[in-house]
Every structure is written in C-alpha cells, then in structure tokens.
Amino acid sequence: MNKIGYVTAALAMTLAVAAYAHNGATGIVKERMDAMMAMGNAVKALAPMMRGETAYDADAVRIAAATxxxxxxxxxxxxxxxxxGGSPSAAKxxxxxxxxxFVSLAEQLATYSAGLALAADNPPIMATGDMSATMMGGETMMGEESAAMMGVAPTLDxxxxxxxxxxxxxxxxxQSCSACHAKFRIEAN
Known part of the structure; x- marks a missing residue:
C-alpha cells in the first residue's frame, strides 16, 4: 500500500471513531469534533482520486481545500x-x-490547504508508492519519512x-493532519 493509502486508511478509522465519540459532546468540543469530521470527510472524498481510482475533479479538490x-x-x-480536554474530547x-x-501544525495545515487549492489544476502523479521522491522535480521534499510524522514542516509556501x-x-x-493526530489526539481503543 502506498503512503496515500496508509494515510487515507488512518483517517478513515479516525472518522469512524470520531462519529462514535460525538456522543455526548456539546459546545466547543462538539464544534471542533464537527470541524475534524468535515476535514476527514474531505480527505475521504479526495483519496480515491489521488489513488487514480476515480476520475480527477479539480473543482472537488478546490472544495475540499476550502474545507x-x-x-x-x-x-x-x-x-x-x-x-x-477530557471526555468526550479526543484531545490530549x-x-x-x-x-x-500545536499552533505551528494548525498554521502548517492552513498553508498546505491553500497550496492544495493552487495545485488543483495540476495533474496528479497517481501515487507511485514513493510520492515524495517524484515531487518537485524528482527531489525528495519531505526528507526522511519520519520527519512528517514528527511534525517537522518542509519549508514550502x-x-x-x-x-x-x-x-x-x-x-x-x-501528513500535516497525521502529524497533529500523532501528537495531540487520543488513540481509540
């Protein structure tokens, strides 16, 4: 399975857990759970396109990027x-x-999301299994794969x-979402 597949699977599991966790959430905790669910649904909508399983739709990418x-x-x-924090919140x-x-990762997501909207008209590579090695003229953009999971941000605008x-x-x-979840979200049992 390629990196997009792994990330998508992890986010799909997060969506399932989030749906269950919404039980009993109110106020700001429910608002943030709803926001995370909206972003998870956007990932779920785009993932098949990014894997080449469905037709590419630049407008759908722009809509997800706006989300x-x-x-x-x-x-x-x-x-x-x-x-x-605390139950029913999944925030550590x-x-x-x-x-x-946490603020840095939230800002990183904002930058990357705006960038995704800009890239919407560019053709996808269709996930070759080592996407980072094929992006940006063949150079590895992410450095070591673990860097993304540790929340280390590449210097892209x-x-x-x-x-x-x-x-x-x-x-x-x-990967920005995954890095934040790895450090700041309680894993489901």
Missing part, C-alpha cells in the same frame, strides 16, 4: 480553549502543554504548491 482552509490555522486553535493534554507546536502535482499537495495536507 481544510476554513478549519485550519486560527480557526482550529480557537476551538481548543484551555480546559476543554499535550495540546495545551505544547501549545506552540503556498506559491511553491502551484507547481506541485495535486496528489503531492494532497499528501502534504494529509
């Missing part, structure tokens, strides 16, 4: 005020203990995404 953008950056961090205490990193294959931009968005 990610609307829930990233300050919009995301505003949904995590101090004292809103690490959100508030390492707030600067939204303009650089304009030349990137759309599935590469999608992978960047997905």
């Amino acid at each position: 990610f953008t609307s829930h990233a950056g300050e919009s995301m961090t505003a949904l995590f005020p101090e004292g809103t 205490d690490a959100v508030w203990e390492d707030w600067d990193e 939204t303009i650089e995404f304009a030349a990137m294959p759309v599935d590469g931009a999608f992978e960047m968005v997905s």
